[in-house]
Amino acid sequence: MNGQAGYPSSINAARSGLAVRRPVRAPTGLTPMRKFLLSLAIAAVPSLSNAIEEPSYEVERRIGEVEVRRYAPYVVAEVIINAPAEEAGSEAFPILAGYIFGKNKGSTKFAMTAPVTQAPAPVRLEMTAPVTQAAAPGGYRVQFVLPREVTLDLAPEPDDARVQLREVPASTVAVLRYSGFWTQANYDEHLAELEAALRTADVSWLGEPVLARYNPPFMPWFLRRNEIWLQLQ
Numbered sequence: 001m002n003g004q005a006g007y008p009s010s011i012n013a014a015r016s017g018l019a020v021r022r023p024v025r026a027p028t029g030l031t032p033m034r035k036f037l038l039s040l041a042i043a044a045v046p047s048l049s050n051a052i053e054e055p056s057y058e059v060e061r062r063i064g065e066v067e068v069r070r071y072a073p074y075v076v077a078e079v080i081i082n083a084p085a086e087e088a089g090s091e092a093f094p095i096l097a098g099y100i101f102g103k104n105k106g107s108t109k110f111a112m113t114a115p116v117t118q119a120p121a122p123v124r125l126e127m128t129a130p131v132t133q134a135a136a137p138g139g140y141r142v143q144f145v146l147p148r149e150v151t152l153d154l155a156p157e158p159d160d161a162r163v164q165l166r167e168v169p170a171s172t173v174a175v176l177r178y179s180g181f182w183t184q185a186n187y188d189e190h191l192a193e194l195e196a197a198l199r200t201a202d203v204s205w206l207g208e209p210v211l212a213r214y215n216p217p218f219m220p221w222f223l224r225r226n227e228i229w230l231q232l233q
Helices: 032-043 085-100 184-200
Strands: 057-063 066-071 074-081 116-119 131-136 139-145 164-168 171-178 205-213 226-232
Touching: 066 184, 074 085, 085 116, 085 131, 085 139, 171 184, 184 205, 184 226
Parallel strands: 116 131
Antiparallel strands: 057 066, 066 171, 074 139, 074 164, 116 139, 116 205, 131 139, 131 205, 171 226, 205 226
16 A cells, blocks of 8 residues: 555564673664654564564454454544545654654653554653554555553643644454555555455455555565555444
């Protein structure tokens, strides 16, 4: 859904087995985007970072390669971008990263979570993954998932009016995981595979598909964790 130029997603730590002998220090003067990229790079090495937090879920069953997950409610910071799917992530990233890195009423900074999702529209906390994207009226909705301990009441108010906070209610979703580039063709191929698996199992879904990305753009394509989510009826 998003091409190589798309913005970085949060990461599910890769197993590299690297030994660390000296502390890693972040360069000074980093922009929010570079800070986020550095965090993703560090998170890719388990010896440098704990596993990245994700929204809480249980796998209820499997349909071939498809997982049916039950997600608990979670809070997101989201923005709707009026742009093609391939550009929505890139445009949304600096807006959402600004909120994550302290452009909010409490100057609260969030560490990393995953995934980043995209669908058709001074306390330091742990940020989660993925980043998601889905179609929405007027464009695409791109979301950063906030840490589990952050409720809608506790989340600091964004300084940027384009950033909205929302609680995603508990839901059951069908998930197909795949690797590879963030291209429309790769996304379309796996969305068709997911829909075909659900039709074969006589399972109905509703709403728009969600693209969830867990990795930065510099992660080798064959190591990337991408997912497509469809909410079940």
